[in-house]
Amino acid sequence: MTVLIQICNLNIEFMRNLNYDSSKQESNDHIMTIQQAAEYLGYKVGYLYQLTHKHEIPVFRLPNRRKLFFSKNSLDKWILTKDNYCMTTSELALAALNYSNN
Numbered sequence: 001m002t003v004l005i006q007i008c009n010l011n012i013e014f015m016r017n018l019n020y021d022s023s024k025q026e027s028n029d030h031i032m033t034i035q036q037a038a039e040y041l042g043y044k045v046g047y048l049y050q051l052t053h054k055h056e057i058p059v060f061r062l063p064n065r066r067k068l069f070f071s072k073n074s075l076d077k078w079i080l081t082k083d084n085y086c087m088t089t090s091e092l093a094l095a096a097l098n099y100s101n102n
Contacts (some may be wrong), residue, residue, distance in 0.1 A: 029073040031060075037070035041079075 038045045051057040058074035061067070078084070087095065 029071055032070045032072060032075075034068045034070070037075060040072070041075065 032040060034045055034048055038048045041048070043051075048057070052059045052068060058071065058078055060069045060071065062069070
């Protein structure tokens, strides 16, 4: 059980380091078109349009323009959000243990 807790703590520390590193790279942010964002994420353009229509992905639009723009940093943060994160086996086991103890 203590090994599982240690593994989970390592995973949490790793995720914190990812967030810290991405915040240091704010100056390296660049703006992408929908085609570039789709290529960056590995999605088809049509699917990216669906995500923007459902307001599920961060997107920018100039006033009175139809063209969509994406911030690389915003997309990186979106990728790392809790909703997109898939728990490891050890994290699932710890969550199940915590749930059963409550």
